[in-house]
Amino acid sequence: MFKLGKLAIDVAKHYGADYADIRIIDTKNEEIVVKNGKLNVDYSNTLGFGIRVLYKGSWGFSSSDNLTTSEIKRVAKEACLIAKASSSLQREKVRLAKEDTYKDHWFTPVLKNPFRIPLERKADLLFKIDEILRKKSEIKVAYSEMSFQNIRKWFINSEGSEILQDLLRSGAGYSATALGNDDMQVRSYPASFGGQYYSGGYEIIEQMELLQNAERIRDEAIALLTAPQCPDDVKDIIIGGAQMVLQIHESVGHATELDRVLGYEENYAGSSFATLEKYKKFRYGSKIVNLFADATIPMGLATQGYDDDGVKSQRWDIVKDGILVGYMTNRELAHKIGDTRSKGCNRSQGFYSIPIIRISNLSLAPGEWELEDLIKDTKDGIYMDVNKSWSIDQRRLNFQFGCEIGYEIKDGKLGRMLKNCSYQDITPVFWNKCDAICNENYWDLWGVINCGKGQPGQRAEMSHGAAPTRFRKVKVGIGNK
């Protein structure tokens, strides 16, 4: 593969490229789904390459799923022609931040390769969950799934890097949809929209306690049908880890992508309120809010050796003691904030996509509270968890998020279950209301596998770590009558 990669670089240089790189990507996926007793298994294997070139400071990119020498030559030439067209409308030449060259083979640590676990064993676990979920007639849809992905990626650039990465991730989850009382309610485990995902092997699935929680999840879905609505009010809220992941992702992760900040996503995903004049000055949250990005953290979905710029993975602060101190950057834009090196956030969905800045693994550092003490310390509040819906404006200020389940907190005690819980606020106002974070015993990484951005649209995966966190006086139950 490295030989094919070098051919691409040579051809691109021949056609005038000042910089070129190629990614050859071989991806295997296995999806196993059981819905209401019916099994679907889907296996896919894709292979292709994408070539990116800089010509006189402008980008060109082309790709193909036909991995032959003649096609590599054609695509390298085409990328150069596209870059030449780009250079005809240029205000500023692209300048790449310096990065060492690497010759390396990096791989995800794995104990049990999920592709070697017999299909029957994986399907049987899902059938057992399905059986428990459907034991009560109120459950109309029981849906359980497992998903495994293995990416083998060769990166070669004109500066001399030759990197092979073997990335593997595993995930599973299920949901129960209950109908009755003129209502429909859904409960999911461990998280909604596909479950919980980590980088790693089948050992992850074995540690998820999937079967042990199925009965509880089923019964909670049914109980929600007759639970009272979350009141339309202002309350103190404690947000569980499975919902905090979404809060971090939408209101900090996307807001600190440097390409958004600089207007590159203005027409589609949007821009950001966290503009450059706020860098190292702006109070994003209260003093206890510390958010760090880390592409080296064990089991994170964005954990890898190198990004698609060939930049070695790093850990850095985004919000320190409540102040905005960092952005997600790549080699192209790092200099815009005065950095001489990229933080390594350039990633693409596949061989057919150009790398763009994506959120790294971004986490809220744990605090000092025991959850029990935090509830005791809350007079009039709501505990809510597990994401149900999300929406945020194009500058990442006004957000409104919904949760699957909530519980009233009255005078320090957890009370009635509440349904249709939602909360709405303005990002920095909200993070400044944060006054308590639970400790590391409650902290976990949560995987996001459906983050969309870019045109043409691309999907990326990352993880966010969080523990239950309290925010004071937040608008809740929007639209509930």
Add this chain to the structure above:
Amino acid sequence: MLKKEKLIDFASTIVKMSDADMTTVSVVGNKESLTRFSNNEITQNVDSTKYSFTIRTVYDGKVGIVSGTSIDGKNIKKFLEKAKEISKNQTHKKEILPLPSKTDYFFTKSFDKKTEELSPDQRAKYVKDAVKICAKEKMNGAGIFSNGANSFVIVNSNGLEAHFENSNVTFSITAQAKNSSGWAEQNELSVKKIDVIKSTQTAVEKAKKSKNPKDVKPGKYTVILEPAAVADLVSFLSYTTFNGLMIAEGRSFLSNKFGQKVASEMVNLYDDPYFEGVGGIPFDFEGFPRKKLTLLENGVFKDIPTDRKVAKMLNLDNNGHSLGADDEYGPLPLNLYLKEGSSNLEEMIKTTKEGILVTQFHYVNMLNPMTTTITGMTRNGIFLVKDGKVKDGLKNMRFTQSIMEALSNVLMVGDRCIVQSGGFGGGFAVPALKIKDFTFTSKTEF
């Protein structure tokens, strides 16, 4: 893109090589070229042609599905063996329906070779024309000019051969001014219809008109929604409310409401892949012909999208809306057409004492499918309408609103449909709507 014969030949070869009881092969081809610009310069410029194929085999009532890229035919044996292995390793059988046989389809013109083959230099020229206008107005232009084509083939071991292709071109622009912005977009099947200058001028005018935006209090307002905003609302009807399986399983607002009036009598909604400019596929993902559906007639719920499973559940005919033989999501209307009325945008504004004009929505999401309640933000041009005239630009607001309640509160329907892109399966065609009592629940800072 590869020609029909080549794609059919590739799929047929796999079907012939398979020793399964039933075999279906589908191939999706996608060529996408896209020039992206922001801050008045080209920032990304990409080209991608890719093919993916899916093989579905059935052995002894057990299904195996495998998919891959590259249609050079080299690894077909390996994929067929993997599909067989998946089938053989299953212990649970499920009901397998027979494969559809060869049939005829109704085609509309949806492919233009010149549109597929636009060069990067031609795209750059269009972008330069747009950026020039923005720069002159001291605004930052950001957007895309994209062109491409899609092809879709299904071949099965019961003799079915289906092929469809469409081309597409999109120009989309946001004109960003000091404290306001404007947006316009055009989606067409042929580049001949693209008018970059007109779209850019529309975006620039919106940005100009909405400068120094004012605040209004959240609450219920009469709204005039331009077609892009209407598309944002009705797209949710496509995959939730009118999902045939959700209706059958009692999980939709429309469950048990067949034949009932559920919207204003001014609302006539169809699923129509044959509507001019939409570029819809004339068959479903099993290969059954897609019938045009009357979903709402004068506000009355009439047709339900079905596949064979849903048809059996509801004792209806299969009208060809399957997402695949093993799909568990449910049959969908992929090409919604909201029939135009008799009012133009000017009349809608002129007849409004106090209301809000919305260009587009942003990040809309479903809150409650049983009530069709969604939430989202306004974006790139929201205006106060007072005494029949467009007055100030407004700061963006969040709405939390039931779609079906909004369709019951329609006051006027626009006289012109605009096609909004809906991906490789074609798009939606919708007009502007004037709606009373539309609920805004909060506001933002810009």
